[in-house]
Amino acid sequence: MKSIKIGLLGLGNVGYGTFSVLKRNQEEIKRRAGRGIDVVAVAVRDVARAEALVAGGCKVVNDPYLIVNDPEIDIVVELIGGYDLSKTLVMQAIANGKHVVTANKALLAVHGNEIFAAAQDKGVMVAFEAAVAGGIPIIKALREGLTANRIEWIAGIINGTTNFILSEMRDKGLDFATVLKQAQELGYAEADPTFDIEGVDAAHKATIMSAIAFGIPVQFDKAYVEGISNLNAVDIRYAEQLGYRIKLLGITKRATVNGVEGIELRVHPTLIPAKRLIANVEGAMNAVLVHGDAVGASLYSGRGAGAEPTASSVIADLVDITRLATADPEHRVPHLAFQPNAMTNIEILPMSEITTSYYLRMHVADQPGVLADLTRILAERGISIDAMLQKEPAEGETHTDIIMLTHQTQEKNVTAAIEKMEALNSVVGTVTKIRLENLS
């Protein structure tokens, strides 16, 4: 059978990784797919650089429209990132009846509904395994491997930069700014690290997983996003003393509030029990923990970024599409796991309505009655305490830290309690609040 023809948009890190792995494992991949998969053209800004890289292996063009409009090309692989040009090109490729593979989580989290609808209309596939957790085949696990399950929740370490920073902060007792600088020098963090450290990248990925897990549209605008840039080394230390680690998690979860079903969708630093397998996923590695009603919890872990791990997912999509390219669209896995006419519109809950446990750190005067005041404030709002850590004041100090772990409660109760606590004369400054998930 004749080979399938690929056009690459972009030849950066992942683009070149895709090109090289397809070339290196050409035979192995063909033996699996039943057909060759050939990159016939690549569109880049710097043609000379790309020509040196591909060394005659394919055509190099400057104009990406020469790829999305090329009748010879079967599948367009979008690896240029961003929301604007990438969206225009993807939509044009779809309009031209081409299948699309993309690693662009930002594009899908924001414009996915429009893109998938267009693909559905044209009968083409838009595949995106590489958009979430790099080389880990988590989209496949969620969309196909766990189809028997009513998925209850997903919690993932889905940003390698922040996991590297948190691992280093814990390991070496360093503060955020110092580790960020090291991460930038080592290439684990970008010059402008905002998207990573503020949780935006993780929220894009959580948004996509949320849609697939629950059969809802992608709704990035409703995600709660909190990064790690305000995290203090002291909280990592206290958490450890209490048997927890702090990870930046992307979480999405079914919840019932006042008898109405809703979905939680949130990214924030999270205390998790140190003994959980996922708590021991360190450095730049990613991991996603999925809880289904039949299978229970299952964990998927591996490299969440990098040229070849990401290429591994891009190529898995290419093989899937190659297999199904000439089959009737009804035989394909739906883009968002559920048939387009079987999606639901369960609401994403506002953050005040979510339910979880909390780590609270108060800096307080070392005097009688303080603890009584704090516990009364919690009790009045129905918040019960699971564990407490009270430090002796340091030599010559009049203030000290109290740390409390709460049982599950709604976020709005904690917000109200903190407001009351901060109004106490005995409490200095603000109360530190970090959410805690038991993940069991």
Add this chain to the structure above:
Amino acid sequence: MKSIKIGLLGLGNVGYGTFSVLKRNQEEIKRRAGRGIDVVAVAVRDVARAEALVAGGCKVVNDPYLIVNDPEIDIVVELIGGYDLSKTLVMQAIANGKHVVTANKALLAVHGNEIFAAAQDKGVMVAFEAAVAGGIPIIKALREGLTANRIEWIAGIINGTTNFILSEMRDKGLDFATVLKQAQELGYAEADPTFDIEGVDAAHKATIMSAIAFGIPVQFDKAYVEGISNLNAVDIRYAEQLGYRIKLLGITKRATVNGVEGIELRVHPTLIPAKRLIANVEGAMNAVLVHGDAVGASLYSGRGAGAEPTASSVIADLVDITRLATADPEHRVPHLAFQPNAMTNIEILPMSEITTSYYLRMHVADQPGVLADLTRILAERGISIDAMLQKEPAEGETHTDIIMLTHQTQEKNVTAAIEKMEALNSVVGTVTKIRLENLS
């Protein structure tokens, strides 16, 4: 579209799990698959018991041929186990043009080549996600998620009974026999635990993964199989002091011996570094670590047995088949990951030719020259020592333990060295040998 009709062979633990999950998550599954999936009949030995269980939900018959020969049934789910009747029924279902889903690793590891060839001829699918690692979608990850990769090795904790026993032995410092008895009382081990504790079950699963990873036929008869029944608590303790845990691993790996490519396929107790994520998979949980050239290492972990986790995999296969049932066979994923005409016959290596590291424990006289003798014997066979642990003799004792960890070497070198060591007057009894894998 009309629903797809399922016939179940067997309504034991997994059979009833499949029946209940299909019923409970009926709507959710249909929203994904695009069609209903209905169990229309079940064949069992004890009809009265089954009728009580299914409560009118489907027909109950005593004769399994009424299912495999029923023209109304599209997919036969084989959950009776064993090699004989199950094989006859599966072959008959295939001959009748029915698709088959099975959780029977023994059947596939031993008769898989014949079964897959028959299915290929008839243009039907035989799916077996549930045959390896229960609810973990590892077959899907290997066959589809990692298609870009040249798979280099797989190492898996793929038997929950033995992992439970090893976890308890380590945790509580108990010996094998005591823990086995507890495991039997708790239902984690069968009354006749031979298949589990002697590594046979793990070898069935490793055999299947080996075929899928490397594009070779299933060859259970060439697998090396060693269980945990001879493992001593003292070795678990020493391993821990050296920074290792002992797990029963199913391992399959590419290797080159004298310039010729071969495949290692082996199940045995294995020391692995305690800091590896997979070393921390405890109790009855399963986990599979896969190393591909593009993706690096990725880990898949979850429940490896039990009614609903196994049903989760059975149903995932049902959904896959439902999607592709009416598509041309060329659009399907090949049974053993590689196209039938693109399989290879790389040889499975005999155990003497495999390469790994070793843990050796010698019980020796506490006298000068012993260590010199032992190290000379290793050096003469080109075996170098990575770490050593020498215990002080206990009060009043004249003998003590020496533990050595070797660097990588071929098994035959170690076998020869052990023979020489055991011939020394200063060495008492046999030398304990446990293989060690770094898994990096």
